[in-house]
Amino acid sequence: MNLLVLPIIIPLLAAAVCLLFWKTPALQRWISFSGTFLSFISICILFWHVVNYGPVAIHIGGWQAPIGINLVADALAVIMLLVCSLVGVCVHLYSIFTRNETLEKFGHHPLLQTLLVGVYGSFLTGDIFNLYVSFEIMLISSFALLSAANGKLQIEGAFKYMALNLFGSFMFLAGIGILYGMAGTVNMADLAVKMSALDDPSMATATGMLFLVAFGLKAAAFPFFSWLPASYHTPPSAISAIFAGLLTKVGVYTVMRFFSLIFVQNIGFTHELIVVMGVLTMIAGIIGAVGQYDIRKILSFHIVSQIGYMLIGFGMWTEIAIAGAIFYLVHNIIAKTNLFLAAGVINRLQGSYHLDYVGGIYRQRPYFSILFLISALGLAGIPPLSGFFAKIFLIKAGLLDGRPIVVFLMVFVGLFTLISMIKIFEKAFWKPVKEGVEIQPLPGADNPSVINSMMIPIGILAVVVVLMGFGAPIVFELCKLAASQMLDPSAYIHAVLGGGF
Amino acid sequence: MNSLLLTVTARVLLPGFLIFSLFLLLRGHDLPGGGFAGGLVGSAAFALFGIANGVEKLREVFNIDTIWLIGLGLFLAILSGTFSLFLGDPYLLAIWYELPFFEYTIKLSTPLIFDIGVYFVVIGVVMTIFFSLQEDN
Amino acid sequence: MQSALAIVIGIIFAAGVFLMLRRNIVKFVFGLALVGQAVNLAIFASSGMTRYHAPLIHPESLYLSYQSADPLPQAMILTAIVIGFGLLAFTIIILLRTFQLFDEVDTDELQMVDKS
Structure with a gap:
């Protein structure tokens, strides 16, 4: 099942070849884009295989589990891979069209490929230390991309991003050390077996909290989210789009992976805590977004708020709730990235991201305004777009679980999301430019x-939002498959430990 | 730097350092050493030469594009794993081949290619940092 | 011995966090470095404090014939040190650049991202 290594070695090979052709950026563009596209094709084939035949695992180097490192693809991993690689292809296309010569001189193309290696590696790995290494690959690539533009705003944003994320990495490492001391292994499937056989689960829950801090920081949950609005609005538009779509969602994926496989001893405490964190994240994000006038800052606060929905869905720990959270995750990656790309187009057309200095885009470009409106209303949850079904599934799961207050807050925050999206649409697209403001x-x-x-x-991304809305039952069946594999990880454990390739 | 002692010492030590770094690289699999340690010793050699004699002389001795070296090393490291893909085995499975050479046997292996790749990457990275710091000054 | 190491790790971690809460970003970076070292020590402590041999197999035999130290935490610490060194190098370069651009090392003055 060597298909599993392809999403990791294809972008890495593309990065290496880009470095070999460092002096010619034109060739780098082609190599880099073919790397992204080929890995997308290999992920599609892997997706088809895993959905039809169940989780697959490969033991790298021939060393058997639990000693060796292995890559595992189950339904959740493969759904995340597919969506992230689709988004990667689209953002890469966008960055090729908005050619930025200074960025390319600083290695934009190899860094984008290594970012994708880090993301795909985090989804595919079955070993917590390999997860740490993939996180660090992703982190270093994102630092370099964030600070490549080298202006005042970018360097300050890079410093704030880096400060908190480094602390999160160290917390993750501390957790790995303590977990290894408790269980004697770093293989996720083996940990799942060993942690359920522990005689003192309270220490395990304490270690789980260390991991929750580390991944909550990565996922921008409450109270660790302040680095996100401080840094996501600084880099050039293609880079902020790929950050918005990929990085925080890797954090949510690892929360889901760890708290469904390894830390399931004390669900009453850990998952309730995740729900509470989710609710506070939702509210904190939306309160932050109300007073902002920079388009990308509003969108950054919305990222924080939407992460809250996913955490609530996961914390409720029923099949429909987890499936709703995964559906929300998929929809959000696509819609959020699309909104950031659209903000980049607004900047190119009118020279600013600030709502007071733009206006009247609907007059100039009605089709672009409709594409923006599809993604914005999709995010806010208007039928028949994907966000509506995502919210409906979570609300239904909440009501079935007997949490009326959480559901009320979800709807309330959804209303404010809609208000923010309407604010952007009205000020940037509908109203003409303010008196005395000159567009550059x-x-x-x-x-x-x-x-x-x-x-x-x-x-492309707007069409996917619409298709997800109309094809919601099919996508939800996939998410339910992933949720059932999370609630009962025996197929995953068997794929890794029970022989295999 | 204008120290005669340092200049002469660096010039004499540079070949010794490089041979030692190759020695560390080649013994890496069974004994302490390996691509990372060998790469660090090799780049320490060039860094010492650069500090003693200045960046221009170092450019004459070491005129390879360092970023190209990083790319080559990464490419070799990934390539070393793909040999096992053609045999139907998992990626990065070590393939050993014993070459008889008169009465000795030379062991060729994919971990050696991987280590050589790591060696190039380390030299490339450290020399890139060194050159960019020197040119900043 | 293990409790002594645990206390030492705790002190280094506390010192690191104290530095991270300072206003000066140079002290913040020092605090980050200290936290990194404390975490590496924590992984070391988790492998158990034993006085066994190094985990190297004799050239003639096929298996490990004696009690050896656990090699996995050694590999993990090595990787963590290398990654930490790379990240810290990058942090220091960003710090240098921040000072070059802003002429300030006080976090209360670095407010440009919040005000824009």
């Missing part, structure tokens, strides 16, 4: 081919 479009804004080609990735 970026150079190349009058070149229609550049702007039209930037619409292609935005269009």
